Amino acid sequence: MISAMEQTGRTATKRRAIQVAATEVFLQHGYLGASMDEVAAKAGVSKQTVYKQFENKERLFADIVLGTNDQLAVNLAAAYAETLEGATDAREALRALAFRLLESLTADHVLQLRRLVIAEADRFPEVCGAWFTRGFEKSLETLGQALAGLTGRGLLRELDDPTLVAYQFAGLVMYKPMNRAMFAGTRVRPEPGELDRIADSAVTVFLSSYGADR
Amino acid sequence: MISAMEQTGRTATKRRAIQVAATEVFLQHGYLGASMDEVAAKAGVSKQTVYKQFENKERLFADIVLGTNDQLAVNLAAAYAETLEGATDAREALRALAFRLLESLTADHVLQLRRLVIAEADRFPEVCGAWFTRGFEKSLETLGQALAGLTGRGLLRELDDPTLVAYQFAGLVMYKPMNRAMFAGTRVRPEPGELDRIADSAVTVFLSSYGADR
C-alpha cells in the first residue's frame, strides 16, 4: 500500500493506468456521468482488467477519491514551508501564503475533485467524509501549526486555538474566490487586481487581531 | 412571469406541482440521477404534461435552479434586518447575525441546492453562473450594505468596500462549518459549542479591524 507507486509489474502498471484514467473520467464527468468503458479505453486496458482490479464502479470511485489527496497535501506543505519558515516580516509572509493558497486551490483539477466530492457527499458519505477529514481538515490543522510557528519568532501573538485561527485566515482569503470558482464554473477567472485587494485586506484584518504588535 | 405564483388555472397549478416535484428530485438525486418519470409521478401528473410545460430535462433543470433563490434571499434579508437594524451593541448584533447566517445556510435544502449547482457548474455554466451572480453574490452585496448601515450608527468604522468586508465576515464565520456541511454530507453536525466559539472568535477578529472603537 505504501509502495503502490513503486511496483513495476505488469499488473501494477495497468492498475495505475486505470487509476489515472478513472481520475480523469470521474473528475470530468462526475460519478454517474463516468462510464467504465471510457475508463478502460482511456487506460488502454480491457474492461475485464478494470473489473479484475476494482470490484465495481463504486470501489473504483472510492479508490480514486481517497487516493487523490497526496499531491495537494505535499503542495500545501511546501507552500507553508516556503512562505512562512524563513519569514521576518509577518505581512509579507502572510501575503505570500495567501497567494500560494489561492494558486494551489483554484487549480482546475483541485476544483474538479472538490466538485466531485461535494456532489457525491450524500451518495458516498463514508468516502467523502474520510476525504474531508484526512484531506481538508488535516491541511488546516497543518496550517494552524505553521501559523503557531510564527508566534515563536515574534511575528504573531500567542494563539489559543491555532486550527481555528487557520480557518479564519483561510476564510478571509478564500471565501470569495473559492466560492466563485466552485459555483461559477472553471471558466470564470477573477481579475488579478481583485486577488491583490482580497489578500491585502485579509492580511490586514488578520494582523489587526493576531499580529505581534497588538 | 412575475405573477407565476398567483396563477390559479389548472395548467398553472400543474406547472407548479411539476416544479416542486422536480426541485425535490433534482436536489435529492442530482441532474443525471433524476428521472423524469419520478418527477411526473411525484407531481401527480403524466409525463406528457411535464414535456408540455418544459421542453426537456435541461430546461426543467434550469428553471428549477434559477427559481430557487427567492426563499433564501428573503430569509437572509430578514436576518440582516432583524439582527442589525435596531442594534445598539456591535458585538451582540454581529454574533446574532453570525448565528442567523449559519442557521439559514446549513439548512438541508440550501446545502442540497448548493451541491447541485456546484456539481453541474461545468455542465451548465450559464445557469450556474447566473445562479451564483443573482443569488450568492447578491446576498453578499446586500450584507455589505447592511454592515455599512452600522457605520452610520457609530457601531462600525467607515468601510471602504462594504462588499469585500461582507465577504470577510462571511468567511470568518462560515468557512469551517460550511465546508464541513458541504463536503462531509448532510448527516454530520457540529457540536453547538463549536459554533459558539467560531462565532465569538470571528466577531472578535472582525471588530478588531472594523469596530468603531479603534
Place this chain on the structure above:
DNA sequence: AGAAAACTAGACTGTCCAGTATGATTTCGG
C-alpha cells in the same frame, strides 16, 4: 519450454431512462 495467470476484443444481458406516440378521458371557455 511449458503451464498458469493475466490480458484482450468483442459480444451479450438486463436495466434504466429521455423523449415520443396513441387513444381515451377530463376540463373549460363560449
Place this chain on the structure above:
DNA sequence: CCGAAATCATACTGGACAGTCTAGTTTTCT
C-alpha cells in the same frame, strides 16, 4: 352543452451503460 384543449395511462423507441462471458493471445514464473 358542445367542441377544443389539456391531461391521463400506458406503451414504445432508441440509446447508454454496468457488469458478465467467451475464446483466443500475451506475459510471467519456474
